[in-house]
Amino acid sequence: xxxxxxxxxxxxxxxxxxxxxxxxxxxxxxxxxxxxxxxxxxxxxxxxxxxxxxxxxxxxxxxxxxxxxxxxxxxxxxxxxxxxxxxxxxxxxxxxxxxxxxxxxxxxxxxxxxxxxxxxxxxxxxxxxxxxxxxxxxxxxxxxxxxxxxxxxxxxxxxxxxxxxxxxxxxxxxxxxxxxxxxxxxxxxxxxxxxxxxxxxxxxxxxxxxxxxxxxxxxxxxxxxxxxxxxxxxxxxxxxxxxxxxxxxxxxxxxxxxxxxxxxxxxxxxxxxxxxxxxxxxxxxxxxxxxxxxxxxxxxxxxxxxxxxxxxxxxxxxxxxxxxxxxxxxxxxxxxxxxxxxxxxxxxxxxxxxxxxxxxxxxxxxxxxxxxxxxxxxxxxxxxxxxxx
Numbered sequence: 001x002x003x004x005x006x007x008x009x010x011x012x013x014x015x016x017x018x019x020x021x022x023x024x025x026x027x028x029x030x031x032x033x034x035x036x037x038x039x040x041x042x043x044x045x046x047x048x049x050x051x052x053x054x055x056x057x058x059x060x061x062x063x064x065x066x067x068x069x070x071x072x073x074x075x076x077x078x079x080x081x082x083x084x085x086x087x088x089x090x091x092x093x094x095x096x097x098x099x100x101x102x103x104x105x106x107x108x109x110x111x112x113x114x115x116x117x118x119x120x121x122x123x124x125x126x127x128x129x130x131x132x133x134x135x136x137x138x139x140x141x142x143x144x145x146x147x148x149x150x151x152x153x154x155x156x157x158x159x160x161x162x163x164x165x166x167x168x169x170x171x172x173x174x175x176x177x178x179x180x181x182x183x184x185x186x187x188x189x190x191x192x193x194x195x196x197x198x199x200x201x202x203x204x205x206x207x208x209x210x211x212x213x214x215x216x217x218x219x220x221x222x223x224x225x226x227x228x229x230x231x232x233x234x235x236x237x238x239x240x241x242x243x244x245x246x247x248x249x250x251x252x253x254x255x256x257x258x259x260x261x262x263x264x265x266x267x268x269x270x271x272x273x274x275x276x277x278x279x280x281x282x283x284x285x286x287x288x289x290x291x292x293x294x295x296x297x298x299x300x301x302x303x304x305x306x307x308x309x310x311x312x313x314x315x316x317x318x319x320x321x322x323x324x325x326x327x328x329x330x331x332x333x334x335x336x337x338x339x340x341x342x343x344x345x346x347x348x349x350x351x352x353x354x355x356x357x358x359x360x361x362x363x364x365x366x367x368x369x370x371x372x373x374x375x376x377x378x379x380x381x382x383x384x385x386x387x388x389x
Contacts, residue, residue: 040361049074109276190217
């Protein structure tokens with residue numbers, strides 16, 4: 001199984017531990033961040049979605065101009081724009097980027113966040129709509145002639161798109177569909193539509209459980225062997241293991257300070273109140289309750305501090321994807337490949353110090369993962385290396 005690395009593209013530099021600075025839409029930062037990841041060997045970079053954030057399509061278009069190889073994975077929320085419009089937007093970007101567009105479908109797991117963009121459907125209804133949305137968008141990409149579509153949430157008559165994706169899949173023009181969501185409703189839709197199912201950084205047992213559930217869902221459509229799986233994780237690197245853990249503690253302290261300042265009178269519960277609605281955050285919070293370090297080096301400190309709450313990024317830079325692998329590049333690479341052995345082929349890695357960590361990943365982590373993967377896949381080569389031959 002091959003391996004893919006996805007980075008992260010934001011409109012300004014910020015994270016759990018870094019206070020946003022510079023203009024809200026910072027073209028110089030976007031360009032530098034994109035070029036750094038392209039130079040460092042990343043295959044793609046994710047542009048996130050939030051109801052208060054700048055438009056991801058335009059961030060992606062700017063990054064496409066600043067790079068020549070880096071893929072552009074745009075988080076996209078069904079229900080905000082019509083699927084036929086989205087189909088044309090993605091197909092157009094695919095041409096301007098010379099086949100580098102991809103979509104990350106995020107149906108949404110927080111009612112308040114959905115309602116800010118005018119969406120008042122319940123959780124399971126949103127996934128029912130996503131099923132229709134993806135069926136219609138794929139038909140718009142692939143149909144060589146006008147077609148009708150009749151669903152509960154969408155109806156079109158005589159739709160035909162002049163522009164279709166530059167990339168192709170088994171059924172014709174196609175843009176890779178990455179899919180996020182951990183609930184049973186999400187897994188059901190992912191099994192039908194996803195090319196890549198995305199998961200947050202859980203212990204190995206939790207990831208194996210999710211992979212099995214999604215494969216079982218995909219088997220209903222004869223797609224069990226068609227899906228790939230992605231793990232989103234936040235590596236914290238150090239020249240030594242002690243240095244890496246010391247850095248993790250500094251990140252935790254900086255995040256706590258930032259949260260306290262944002263919360264003001266009333267404390268941290270104003271930022272992360274109660275039980276999160278989305279299942280992915282619930283899972284991370286439950287794992288965080290089991291211990292600060294799980295498996296060999298999966299650190300849950302930030303998830304425990306924030307309750308793994310997603311959707312607060314507009315004010316704090318914090319989302320649900322907050323678990324980290326802590327150690328030297330060699331140690332973190334080994335931990336990533338443990339996930340690879342159970343079926344993960346894509347790693348979405350971003351740091352708590354975004355630009356600096358992107359440099360470190362490209363210089364130290366990505367090459368080390370590829371080196372260790374080669375040795376695992378060619379054990380004879382590993383034995384010769386150990387013997388000094």
